[in-house]
Amino acid sequence: MRRETQNILLILLGGALLKISFSGLYLRYVQKGLLPLLIAAGVIMVGLAVFAIVQDVRRGKAAAEDDHGHSHSSRSTWLMLLPVLAVFLISPPALGGDVVSSAADTNQTQRSRNLLGDLPSGEVIPLSMTEFVTRTAWDESGTLDGRRVKLTGFLTRADGGTFVARLAISCCAADARPLKVRLTGDVPSLPDEQWVEVTGKVVPKSANEKNSWVPSFTVESTTSVAQPVEPYES
C-alpha cells in the first residue's frame, strides 16, 4: 500500500475517533472517562499522517515513491477502513435487549455491602439500577422496603415476565453486564427496548439465589423517555 493511502486511512480513522468524541456517540461504545484519551488518540493519528504528508511533499515526489518501494506494510492495513466505515456509515446503536437475554445474570455481583450509605430522603427517590439491585441483593436490613423509587432503563421480556434492564460497563461495550428488575403490578405494555422511567416499590425479600438475585418491583406509574445520553451505567 502506498504511503499516501496509509496516511489517508490514518486521517479517516483519527477523524472517526474525533467524530464520535465530539458528537457524544462515543458513549454508546466506551465509558465516559475515556473521552480525553479518545480525543488525544484522534489528534495524534491525524497529526502523524499530516506530518508525513508535509514531509513527503517537501522532500518531493521522488523520495515518496522511493519510500514506497521498500515499505512492506501488509494488506491488513486495509482493515483499518472497517471501523471508519462502521462509524461514519452505520453508526452502530447502543447495546440493548439482545445482550440482556444472552448474558448471564449479574445482579448480585455489583460492588458489595460496605459501599452502601443511607438512602436520600424524599417522596420519590431516583436510584441507579446498580444501586437498586445492589441494595436488594446485599442489604438485609431492608432500607428500600416501603420507599418509592424511580428507575431508568429499557423494557425487555423473557420467560413470561417483563423486566426493566440496564447495562453496566467498566471499560467498553464488550464487557457489558446486564442489570435486571422484574416488573409486577401495573406492568407497562410498551414495546421491547423502549426506554422508561418506572416509579414504584420493591417487593421486600424478592431477590434471592433462586432467581439470580433479580428483585421484583411493583410499578405504580411508567413514563416513556428517550434513550439517555449515557446509555450505560458504570
Place this chain on the structure above:
Amino acid sequence: MTITGEIRSSKRRSGPPRLKITSLEVLCGILVLALLLQSRLVDLLDVPKLRTASTVFVAICVQAMPFLVLGVLISGAIAAFVPASALRRLLPSKTALAVPVAGVAGVALPGCECASVPVARRLMQQGVAPAVALTFLLAAPAVNPIVLVATAVAFNDTPMMVVARFVGSLLTAMVMGWLWVRFGKMEWIAERALARLGDHDGTSRWAVFAESARHDLVDAGGFLVLGGLFAATFKTFVPVAWMQTLGGQVVLGVIVMAFLAVILALCSEADAFVAVAFSALPLLPRLVFLVVGPAVDVKLIALQAGAFGKSFAFRFAPATFVVAILCAVVTGVVLL
C-alpha cells in the same frame, strides 16, 4: 472479501503502464461504493445479533486505539531518543537475569496489551534480547498499577485476588522469557520485525520519532481491527449464560475460563469486572481468566502475528496459553 478482491484485481491491472490503479484509487472506489450502498448496508445489519456484533466491534476498536497510540508513541520515542547502548547498560548483561528485570519493568507501562506489542518489538529492534522483550510484552498489560487497582475494585471482598493476579502474571511472563532463552529460535521471528527503520542521518530526531510511530500505527492498526472482529464475533455468538451452570467443577471451570479469556479478548483493565460476574465459579478459575487474558487472546494473537510474523505467533501463543494456566493454578493453590 471485496477488499482483498479489489487489491488482487488492482494488482493484475497494474501491469500495463497506461491504466495504473494504485491503492489510492482502490480506496476512493471503496469509499464511493460504501456511500452508494449505505442504506442497503444499514438494512443488512438490522438483525439484533449483527447489530450487537457491530456495536461490540466498534467498541473494541475505539477502546483499544488510544492504547495502541500510546504504545506506538513510546515505541517511536525509544527509536528516536534511546540509543541501543543505553538499553544495554540498563539491563543485566546475562539474559536469564534480565528477564525478571523486564517483568518488573512492566509495572511502568500504564496500558493494556495493545500498547505493549509495538513497544516490545521496538525493544528487539534496539538490540534487546527477544526473551527480555517478550517478558516485558507479557508482564506489562497485567501487572501495571491501573490494572491492579481495577482488580482491587472489582474483587473488593477478596484482596488476595490482586496479589494472586500480580504473582501469576509475573510468573507467566518470566517463565516464558526463560523458556525462550532455552528453546527460542530467532528464525521464528519474521525478518521485517527486526529490520530497523531508516537511519538517523540527515533527519531530525523528531522526524524519526514521528515516522516510527506512524509506521508502527499503520502496521499494527489493521491487526488490531482483525482481533476486534474476531472478539466481537465470539462475544456475540458464543452463549455465555450456561457458564453459570458449571458450578463447583474446578477443573472444567479452569479450562473453560482459560478459553473464554482467549476468545473474549477483553482489555486487561476491564476483565476483572467480568471475572467477578462469574460468581457461581470458585476463585481459581476466575484467577486463570485474569492471568490468561492479558497474556494471550485473539486480539493479541492478531497483533503479535502482525508484529513478529505468523510462525512466531503460532508457537508463542499456545505456549503462553499453557504456561499461563499452569502459573495461575499454582499461584491460586498457594495464595487463594
